Amino acid sequence: MSAPALRPAPAVTEDNLFFWEAARDGRLVAQRCRSCGLLRHPPRTACPACQSLDTEIAELSGAGEIYSYSLLWHPRSPRFDYPVIAVLVDLAEGIRVLSNLVGAEPGDVRIGRPVTVEFAPCEGDLALPVFRLTGDAA
Amino acid sequence: MSGASGHGVGGRAAIVGAGSTEFSQQAGRSETRLATEAILGALADAGLSVADVDGLVSYTIDPVEETELVRGLGIPQIRWSSRVPYGGGGSQGVLLHAAAAVAAGAADTVVAYRAVKARSGNRFGAARAGIPPSSSHSGTTAGQWAAPYGVLTPASWLSLNATRYMHRFGVTSEDFGRAVVQLRAYAATNPAARFFGRPITLADHQASRWIAEPAIRLFDCCQETDGAVAFVITGRERAADARAPVTIAAAASAALLGQEIATDHYSPDLSVMDGSAALARLLFDHGDIKRTDVDVALIYDAFSPILFMQLEGLGFCRPGEARDFIADGNLGPGGSLPCNTNGGLIGEGYIHGLNLTLEAVRQLRGTAANQLADVRTVLVSASRTGVLLTR
Numbered sequence: 141m142s143a144p145a146l147r148p149a150p151a152v153t154e155d156n157l158f159f160w161e162a163a164r165d166g167r168l169v170a171q172r173c174r175s176c177g178l179l180r181h182p183p184r185t186a187c188p189a190c191q192s193l194d195t196e197i198a199e200l201s202g203a204g205e206i207y208s209y210s211l212l213w214h215p216r217s218p219r220f221d222y223p224v225i226a227v228l229v230d231l232a233e234g235i236r237v238l239s240n241l242v243g244a245e246p247g248d249v250r251i252g253r254p255v256t257v258e259f260a261p262c263e264g265d266l267a268l269p270v271f272r273l274t275g276d277a278a
Numbered sequence: 279m280s281g282a283s284g285h286g287v288g289g290r291a292a293i294v295g296a297g298s299t300e301f302s303q304q305a306g307r308s309e310t311r312l313a314t315e316a317i318l319g320a321l322a323d324a325g326l327s328v329a330d331v332d333g334l335v336s337y338t339i340d341p342v343e344e345t346e347l348v349r350g351l352g353i354p355q356i357r358w359s360s361r362v363p364y365g366g367g368g369s370q371g372v373l374l375h376a377a378a379a380v381a382a383g384a385a386d387t388v389v390a391y392r393a394v395k396a397r398s399g400n401r402f403g404a405a406r407a408g409i410p411p412s413s414s415h416s417g418t419t420a421g422q423w424a425a426p427y428g429v430l431t432p433a434s435w436l437s438l439n440a441t442r443y444m445h446r447f448g449v450t451s452e453d454f455g456r457a458v459v460q461l462r463a464y465a466a467t468n469p470a471a472r473f474f475g476r477p478i479t480l481a482d483h484q485a486s487r488w489i490a491e492p493a494i495r496l497f498d499c500c501q502e503t504d505g506a507v508a509f510v511i512t513g514r515e516r517a518a519d520a521r522a523p524v525t526i527a528a529a530a531s532a533a534l535l536g537q538e539i540a541t542d543h544y545s546p547d548l549s550v551m552d553g554s555a556a557l558a559r560l561l562f563d564h565g566d567i568k569r570t571d572v573d574v575a576l577i578y579d580a581f582s583p584i585l586f587m588q589l590e591g592l593g594f595c596r597p598g599e600a601r602d603f604i605a606d607g608n609l610g611p612g613g614s615l616p617c618n619t620n621g622g623l624i625g626e627g628y629i630h631g632l633n634l635t636l637e638a639v640r641q642l643r644g645t646a647a648n649q650l651a652d653v654r655t656v657l658v659s660a661s662r663t664g665v666l667l668t669r
Contacts, residue, residue, distance in 0.1 A: 151422040212437075214488070219407040251442070
C-alpha cells in the first residue's frame with residue numbers, strides 16, 4: 141500500500157485563520173470569551189452566551205474521548221484511504237471537534253475510548269489536528 | 279375549510295395547485311426547464327394562469343434564477359420573492375414563507391418550487407474533496423471542518439449522529455432496515471417511485487453494502503433524483519374557489535442555537551433531535567390539531583436513522599422507542615401513523631423533500647398511489663421545518 145497522500149488543505153478564512161496557524165505549529169486551540177470564559181468551536185465572531193466580541197485564543201490539552209464515530213466506505217475520493225475513520229472527539233475542556241482517528245484499525249474505534257491529539261501535515265503547508273488512541277485497548 | 283390553528287400563519291393560506299415532472303436519473307433538460315414544467319403543471323391544476331402569479335419562493339441552494347423563470351413563464355409582475363436556507367431541512371419552509379406572504383398581503387398567489395438534477399447533474403452524494411467554507415448560502419459553514427478529514431457526503435455527516443443514537447439506545451442496522459422494508463413496500467406500489475415494483479426484504483437490506491458503518495447501508499440512503507415539484511399557494515379567501523384546496527393549518531421553522539445544517543455535530547446530545555422537538559411544539563402546541571389527529575406523516579428520510587430520530591423528536595414515540603414503534607408496524611397502511619406512503623425519499627426519490635409535500639397533497643385529495651381512507655390531517659416534517667395540512 142502506498143503512503144497516503146497529503147490530506148487536502150482546509151478552507152482558511154479570516155474567521156478561522158488562528159486555528160489553522162496554530163495547528164501548523166502543532167498546537168490545538170479554541171476561542172475563549174474574555175468576558176465570560178466560554179470556550180467555543182467552530183470559531184464564531186462573538187460569544188453566543190454574552191455577545192462579547194473580546195476573544196482570546198486558548199491552548200487546549202489535546203486530550204479527549206470518542207463521542208461518536210463512523211467508518212466511511214463509500215463513495216470514495218482518490219484523496220483519502222478507505223475506510224476513513226471519522227470521529228467526533230469530546231475534548232477535556234468541554235468542546236467537540238470532528239477529526240480522524242489515526243494509527244488504529246477500524247475494529248479499534250469505540251465510543252468512550254480516550255484519545256490524544258497529534259498533527260498530520262496537509263496541503264498548503266498546513267497541518268490538521270488528528271487523534272490517536274491512548275491507554276489500554278480494552 | 280377546517281383546521282385553522284389560529285396561531286401565526288395557521289389556516290390563512292392554502293395549496294391550490296400542485297405539479298411535478300417525472301422523477302428520473304437522467305432528466306435530459308435543465309433545472310430551469312424542469313421548474314418551468316412543474317410550475318405550469320401546478321398552475322393548470324389550480325385553474326390559474328401565469329398572470330395570477332405575483333410571488334416566488336424556493337431554497338437558497340436551488341439553481342433556478344427567478345428572472346429566468348419569470349421571463350420564461352411570462353409572469354407580468356412579481357411583487358414578492360424569498361428563499362429558504364437549511365437545504366432539505368428547510369424544505370417545508372417554502373410553505374411557511376408563502377403562507378406568511380399571502381397572510382400579510384405581500385403577495386396574492388405564490389409559486390413555491392424546487393428543481394434538482396441530483397443524479398445526472400451535481401450529485402448530492404458525491405465525494406468532492408474541496409468543500410468551500412460557505413456552501414451556496416445553504417445556511418452553514420460547518421462543512422469546512424469536515425472536508426479535510428474525508429467526511430465529504432451527507433451520509434457521512436449524518437452517520438456520526440446516528441452512531442451516537444445507536445450507542446445510546448441499543449439500536450441496530452436491522453432496526454433501521456425494518457423501516458426501509460416498509461418504505462420500499464410503499465414504493466413498490468407507487469408508479470412514480472424509483473423503486474416501483476421492487477420491494478426488499480430485511481435480508482436484502484442487511485446485504486446492501488456499508489456506506490458509513492455502523493449506521494448507514496446503501497439501502498438506508500435516499501435516491502439522488504432529477505426532477506421538480508411546484509405548488510401554488512393563495513390566501514384562504516381566494517382558495518375557496520379552488521377545485522381541491524389543501525389548507526396550510528400550521529407552518530413552522532425551528533432553528534436552534536446549537537444546530538448546524540447536515541454537519542450538525544456540536545449540540546451536546548446528538549442522540550436526540552432538539553430541532554424536531556422545537557418544531558413539534560410550534561406545530562402542535564398552539565392549535566387544535568393533536569398528534570393523534572395526524573392521519574399520515576411524511577417525514578424527511580434522507581437516511582433511515584433520521585426517520586427514527588424525528589419520530590422521537592416530534593413526540594410520536596419517546597426517545598429510543600422508534601425501534602419498537604416501527605417493528606410493530608405502525609408506519610404501515612394499517613398502523614397508527616402511516617408514514618411516507620409514497621415510499622419516502624428512500625423509495626420514491628429525492629426532490630429535496632418537496633416530493634413529500636406532494637404526497638401529502640395527494641393523500642388529502644384522495645389521489646395517492648397508496649391512498650388511505652378518509653385522510654383529513656397530514657404532517658410533513660423536514661426536522662427543522664414542517665407543516666400541518668388539512669382539507
